[in-house]
Amino acid sequence: MDPINFYSARGERLRQQRQALGMSLDDVALAFGASISTLSRFERGYTRLLPGNRTHDDYEAFLAAQDRMTTK
Secondary structure (H helix, E strand, C coil), X not given: CCHHHHHHHXXXXXXXXXXXXXXXXXXXXXXXXXXXXXXXXXXXXXXXXXXXHECHHHHHHHHHHHHHHHCC
């Protein structure tokens, strides 16, 4: 799989996780200190890093923590 498709597919999976948690782009953008447009591009695979050099792994960990907090 080429890098663009890899990041696009991974971003799509993260977008689905975010939506399943009932979180908006605005909710996550605020937590990450990113603009909504930057976060949207990140989820679509157009950029690989968020502010502070945060990666898909960081975003995935954030969503996992949110999931744990909401299922307690």
